[in-house]
Amino acid sequence: MTVAYISHPDCLLHDMGSGHPEQPARLRAVHQRLVESGLLARMQQREAPLATDAQLRLAHPESYLRRLQACSPGRGLYPLDADTHMNPHSLKAARRAVGAALLGVDLLLRNEASAAFCAVRPPGHHAERQRAMGFCLFSSIAIAALYALEHWGLHRVAIVDFDVHHGNGTEDVVAGDERILFCSTFQHPLYPYSGTGPAAPNVINVPLPGGCDGQRFRAAMLEQCLPRLATFAPELVLISAGFDAHRADPLAGMALEAPDFGWVTARLAEQAGLSADGRILSCLEGGYDLEALASSVQTHLETLLAAGTAPL
DSSP: OOEEEEEOTHHHHOOOOTTOSSOTHHHHHHHHHHHHHTTGGGSEEEEOOOOOHHHHTTTSOHHHHHHHHHHOOSSSOEESSSSOEEOTTHHHHHHHHHHHHHHHHHHHHTTSOSEEEEOOSSOOTTOBTTBOBTTBSSOHHHHHHHHHHHTTOOSOEEEEEOSSSOOHHHHHHHTTOTTEEEEEEEESSOTTOOSSSOOOTTEEEEEEOTTOBHHHHHHHIIIIIHHHHHHHOOSEEEEEEOOTTBTTOTTOOOBBOHHHHHHHHHHHHHHHHHHSTTOEEEEEOOOOSHHHHHHHHHHHHHHHHHHHHSOO
């Protein structure tokens, strides 16, 4: 088996305006790097379906879906908050982003792929149950976890979020659900200025200081996240794969390099091999320096491909 690469052209149509950091060029940079490196040809390429209302309601109430639909503009941009805007294509792109994650779960649990990577936008980990924020409309990774539990009958799913920003939306959806273990490493203080207070027992928040380098990040994962993950023994490992903790990223101040993302990917793949029959899915979240994003995704996928061909 191989890694599934799931994306859709609709994700390029979501555009929040000239100069916005969460731009279509992010996906183009990733795609170009994967073509040039030969990685794309080694993966199973799939188009993301549109998530249904029923699937979105795993995390979001009907009232929220109606409110977003009412805000979707016929032309131009509609501001949901200072950072998050919708154009006429945004809702469809966001449904594709969720649909990609759900297709990835299906492929893994049907044993049609060893791992899956969703090259999608908008990202999702800041979207709360009833609030779009932080460039995010739907809580894609949380919906994928709940889908695996409800549709496929799994009992334990882990979500690991190594984006530089706290996954407040994911936490809002999954906190208190003991079937899900959620771990978020993030720079603090930094948007959305959450994750440092008391948390539900199934949530592990790991605030890290500005300037945090790979050595300190790896130590935090080894001390605070990976032991809990091993004890939890997830049947599926999901990753909110944000690459904005890279030292070149313009929106944050951590100092990770591409090999650090490869290291954490390898550790998560090892856990997936131990408890989840190797099943691991990642969804693109942040990463706003195009060269750093492309190189980090390349390393992430090289690691997943190596894990998929290694004996367990």
